[in-house]
Amino acid sequence: MRREGDTADAEDLAVAVLAGGRSSRFGTDKRAARLRGCTLLERALRTAREVSPHVLLSLAAGAPGTATEGATPVFDATPDAGPLGGIVAVLRATTVRRVVFLPVDMPGVTAALLRALAARRDGRWVALRDGDREHPLPCCVDREILPGLEKALQEGRRTLRDATQPSGMTFVPLSDLAGPTDALALLANVNTRDDLDALQETAGGVRTR
Numbered sequence: 425m426r427r428e429g430d431t432a433d434a435e436d437l438a439v440a441v442l443a444g445g446r447s448s449r450f451g452t453d454k455r456a457a458r459l460r461g462c463t464l465l466e467r468a469l470r471t472a473r474e475v476s477p478h479v480l481l482s483l484a485a486g487a488p489g490t491a492t493e494g495a496t497p498v499f500d501a502t503p504d505a506g507p508l509g510g511i512v513a514v515l516r517a518t519t520v521r522r523v524v525f526l527p528v529d530m531p532g533v534t535a536a537l538l539r540a541l542a543a544r545r546d547g548r549w550v551a552l553r554d555g556d557r558e559h560p561l562p563c564c565v566d567r568e569i570l571p572g573l574e575k576a577l578q579e580g581r582r583t584l585r586d587a588t589q590p591s592g593m594t595f596v597p598l599s600d601l602a603g604p605t606d607a608l609a610l611l612a613n614v615n616t617r618d619d620l621d622a623l624q625e626t627a628g629g630v631r632t633r
Contacts, residue, residue: 437542438478438520441468442561443528444487444500444510449615457620459531464614468528469495474535475542478520482510507561508573508582515570524564529614531623533562537610540601547594554598554607560584563593 443465447454455465462470472479473494481495485503498517500509511525524538541564544550548566552559561584569591576587585593598607614620 439472444484553595
């Protein structure tokens with residue numbers, strides 16, 4: 425549950441769960457994969473609701489209906505455009521100035537981390553850096569960047585780094601927002617079943633509530 429005062433301007437912030445991937449490496453729809461009692465989609469939506477009352481669910485174009493649990497579904501307008509297609513569709517669909525994007529396959533990301541990320545004003549695309557490793561997602565995006573992202577999509581520049589040029593991304597040290605933490609668990613991606621199994625076996629690596 426979102427606590428009063430956690431994010432002073434939560435009403436001016438939306439959280440979008442990116443769930444439009446094809447799950448090709450996973451083998452089945454990873455949104456329905458269960459981790460410690462709930463699906464990855466349920467976990468991501470729960471985290472999103474703790475950050476903002478404005479929750480959107482980014483889905484692939486033509487995706488079958490799915491239980492959104494209070495989130496507003498947004499379908500990609502450009503098929504097979506990867507995360508960029510979902511991000512552009514969400515920014516088009518909302519009038520909220522800033523949107524935090526949470527991939528459905530990063531179950532270790534906490535609401536506290538997303539709130540801290542949203543509180544930064546370092547740039548129009550703020551993401552995380554852990555040591556020398558930069559993570560474009562999760563991120564907090566200012567809607568002002570939408571025209572540039574739309575242009576990149578039209579030109580076929582679909583990687584997130586290319587799409588954000590020339591302004592680029594601003595990477596905030598993870599340690600500045602989360603303090604001493606296990607970054608491998610916090611920012612782990614579930615791309616394969618082995619990834620999911622590893623998280624199942626990591627004691628304390630992913631919160632259960």
